[in-house]
Amino acid sequence: MTGIKATGEKRLVVVSGRSHPELAEAVVRELNTTLLPVDARTFADGQIYTRMDESVRGCDVFVIQSHGSPINEWLMEQLIMVDALKRASAKRITVVAPYYPYARQDKKHRGREPISARLIADLFKTAGAERIMSVDLHAAQIQGFFDGPLDHLFAMPVLMHHIRDTVDTQNLVVVSPDMGRVRVADVWSDNLHVPLAIIHKRRDPMVPNQVSVHEIVGDVAGKMCLVVDDLIDTGGTIVKAAQALKEAGAIGVIVAATHAVFSGDAVQVLNSEHIHRLIVTDTLPLPPEKRFEKLTVLPIAPLIARAIHEVFEDGSVTSMFDGAA
Structure with missing residues (x-):
């Protein structure tokens, strides 16, 4: 099966949204695997559809999406992909968001403002993500917004x-x-x-x-x-x-x-x-x-690929950044 790399009883799967396919391809090259084929479409009315083209039952899945413009579309696509993976019985789902969406709205400056970075974490959790991986968060406290492991990588x-x-x-x-x-x-x-x-x-x-x-x-x-x-x-x-x-x-x-x-x-x-x-x-x-x-x-792909490898093999992500933060 394409896109699935097995190590013993473990099965690694990397899937990508449509925002930055070049980065996702570079990451899987570093991991010596391929991206799992995904059928992703945007209908005429703007609604997004995603479906994994192969079984992911029991797999350790990493969902890569970069949140540039149009940020809301790419965020929704990643959430829908996570939901699809959860319903397809993936064993563990990790959101890989190199640039965390809405990271600059991490606190209230004035009354009646949102804390959108927390909302994003809640959305990922509700969709079915058990882990988040991101690079250089705008504010370190975002790590505490997600109820689960958040791997804060440093460039x-x-x-x-x-x-x-x-x-x-x-x-x-x-x-x-x-x-x-x-x-x-x-x-x-x-x-x-x-x-x-x-x-x-x-x-x-x-x-x-x-x-x-x-x-x-x-x-x-x-x-x-x-x-x-x-x-x-x-x-x-x-x-x-x-x-x-x-x-x-x-x-x-x-x-x-x-x-x-x-x-x-x-x-x-x-x-x-x-x-x-x-x-x-x-x-x-x-x-x-x-x-x-x-x-x-x-290129940031080698850093992300190494972090994915460490998570998949139950290694130490922290060891990658001796004194970096």
Whole structure:
């Protein structure tokens, strides 16, 4: 049977939604298996249908879906796939969501707001998922939203390996783009043995995707700055941060981020003179029109495949990230 890899009494199955088939194919190549064929369609009225083309009874199934645009369609498709697998008697179902949907709505800033990240966890659980696997959650507390194991993977080793190979760290300073990323930036700083700087910014909760940079804590004059973040959406925030660093005397700005959301005019915005290089992973699909000369895209499939292998073999996912978080 295609798409099923057996180890002793265990049977590993990987299935994919339609949002990012290239990533799913890369993951199964790393696992030396193939994707289970899935009949997935969207009807004329927008309703989604999925059916596994082979039996998954008793299998350990991993459902891969990247939640880029249109996020609601891809989320619904993954939920429907999980439901189909549950009703087909899969032994265990793991949702693999490299970019966790609605992760930025992880708390209430004002009254009468939702906590959508918690809602997503509840939806996955209700659909039949027993485990979730995601890369660089926007907020660590999301791990507690799901009533079951949530494997929080870190892209830092992938990004850091590339930085070490391509950047002279002798004159480098790691920069946290806001107070919320200080802990992660501190780990970067320790691993690269370079200083740390922090950008203090204030965001207007009434205006989405707008930020004002106030001050830089730390010395960046004459330094090459490495700004580390979990995601880039419209690009405006990161460009303002880079501009502030240049005005403070930085000789250049390199940005390393996990999730390249790139909404709206992000490509034009990120082609700013204030950014020297931009390094991301392929947790989300990046079509040719969203790629540009300054951009480097690193493969995340080996990391996800290793985590799937560890879960399937009852190994340790934590051991993959010595000091990464």
